[in-house]
Amino acid sequence: MAGTRITSITGPGTQPPLIHPSQLTGAAQGTVQMRIKASQTPGERLSQTKSMVLTEPESPLKPGLLKGEYLNKAKISEGGKKLRKNWTTVWVVLDSEQLLLYKESKQEALTNLKPGNKPEGVDLCGAVIDWTTEKSSRKNVIQITTSLGSEFLLQADSYPTICKWHDAVKQRVDSLSGEAGGPAGGRGGLRRSNSSEYLPRTSRSLPRDGPARSSTKERKPGNRHSILPKLNYSASDSADKNGVKNRLKKFITRRPSMKTLQEKGIIKDRVFGCHLLTLCEREETLVPRFVKLCVEAVEKRGLEADGIYRVSGNLATIQKLRFLVDQEEELDLDDSQWEDIHVVTGALKMFFRELPEPLFPFRFFDQFVEAIKTKELKPKVQALKKLVLQLPKPNQETMRLLFRHLHRILEYSVKNLMSTQGISIVFGPTLMWPELDCGNMAFNMVYQNQIVEFILMESVEIFSLDRK
Missing domain, CATH: 2.30.29.30 (Pleckstrin-homology domain (PH domain)/Phosphotyrosine-binding domain (PTB))
Structure with a gap:
């Protein structure tokens, strides 16, 4: 439409000028008044008048505002x-x-x-x-x-x-x-x-x-800054990148081996989780130093402790002790922070549980199970003693020290309320387990407990201990 023609019905014969819609401001557009002319006589038809009332036009907005x-x-x-x-x-x-x-x-x-x-x-x-x-x-x-x-x-x-x-x-x-x-x-x-x-x-x-x-191609969820413009890298930036890559390659190819770092003392092997043979070789001993310290501390102030080795110590304190041992810091178990003897026994049990290969090596597991099935006492003792003598020297000596210690625990059973059965339940799964646990766990646990209990009762004979 070229324009809007507004006609007043009350004034026939007159024709107002054309008004373009662009001249109507936001306030004026759509402002229409309806005027109804009252009837003069009852039969006179009502006449209506429509007129557009225009207010003063406002100044038009600038484009884009x-x-x-x-x-x-x-x-x-x-x-x-x-x-x-x-x-x-x-x-x-x-x-x-x-x-x-x-x-x-x-x-x-x-x-x-x-x-x-x-x-x-x-x-x-x-x-x-x-x-x-x-x-x-x-x-x-x-x-x-x-x-x-x-x-x-x-x-x-x-x-x-x-x-x-x-x-x-x-x-x-x-x-x-x-x-x-x-x-x-x-x-x-x-x-x-x-x-x-x-x-x-x-x-x-x-x-x-x-x-x-907004787009036929889905945006990647991780691209949270997709609206930001991409930076245009210059040739110098590319050269800097290549230089960094070359330096990294040289560093990687020239990096020292693990053995060299261990020899220089930069990287130290841990105590917890280390293979028993490796640990004893590193410490130049047949029994790990940490095992000796724990046994001495328990025999010094824990033989009469109620539920020794059965009662659990504070796990956070045990982990703290483990951290210090792994850092090879000077360890004094008589310090007040290790006053709770159950923390020491808990750390010792954790040491044996975290061995990559248990104190009873994997290859001997089935042989110990077959030996414990022997019904007669003397053949059973001789079979177990023979297997113990076949163990690697660190395993054999560590086992000898541990079972001698547990035998001393039993000497105070009246006060610490620990029996051979109670100790075997604690140390059975701790000292031996099969390499591939494909059988019944409960079935294996029965034999684990029986083996530890029998060795504990016959430790004097099996390990040739002095009768004191």
Whole structure:
């Protein structure tokens, strides 16, 4: 239509001038008054008059500018530093070079002049605007990233509303970029931190069918900074990268071996979890030093302790003791922090449980099981004694020291309330287990307990101990 013709019914024969719709301001458009002419006589037909009442036209808005409207806003970063997301409702006004965010409408802010009513400005020079579905679980969200690295999220419940603001802000950003001459002009993109150099600005538009269909290719979940422009590396940057790679290659190829580091004392083997043969070879002894210290401490102040080896100590303190032992620091079990004797016994049991191969080696497990099945006493003792003598020397000597110690524990059974059966239940699964536990665990545990209990009862004969 070329124009809108407004005709008054009451004045026939007169013809008002044409008024173009662009001359109707937001306040004037749609303002229609209905006038009804009262009837003069009962039979007279009512006549109606429609007239368009035009107010004084306001000054038209500049292209790309919008009046105020309530939107939801969240500031998620400032100067590159992340902030906690906090959604608030603000009155948004699109100005010539910035987006003004009022805590209340502009009219209310002008009437209520307080320091806190000053709007927050979002500089649009060199800014980037884009739709986002990654920074918030809300729908209809756009993100504005300023040239200084601050990031704002704007959201509206209505998609047409937020789409209108997206297009207007994008148009204004493009206009400011053109006026400044693009990146060469210094205001055409994101600015590097602590620098006056601006990066190329990128922006993507969203199709009109909604933000959920912004792209046929799905974004990767981990790409949370996909809106930021990619840096263009120069040839010098590539040379620096190659130099770093070459230095790393040289370091890796020239790195010392594990054996060299161990010989220099840079890397030390642990005590807990170390193979018994390796540990004894390193310490140049047949019985690990830590086992000797624990046995001496228990025999010194724990033989009469109620439930010795059955009662558990504080696990945190046991782990602390284990750490000190692995660091090969000077260990004094008479120190007050190891006053609880159950911590010492707990650490000793942990040492045997964490051996890569138990005190009763894997290859002897089935042989000990077959020996314990012997019904007659003397052949059973001789069979077990023969197997013990076949063990590696560190295993044999450590076993001899341990069972002599446990035999002493039984001498105080009246006070510590420990029996051969109670000790075998504790040490059976601790000192021996099959390499491949493919059988019945309960079945194996029965034989483990029986073997330890029988060796404990016949330890004097099996280990040729002195009868004292």
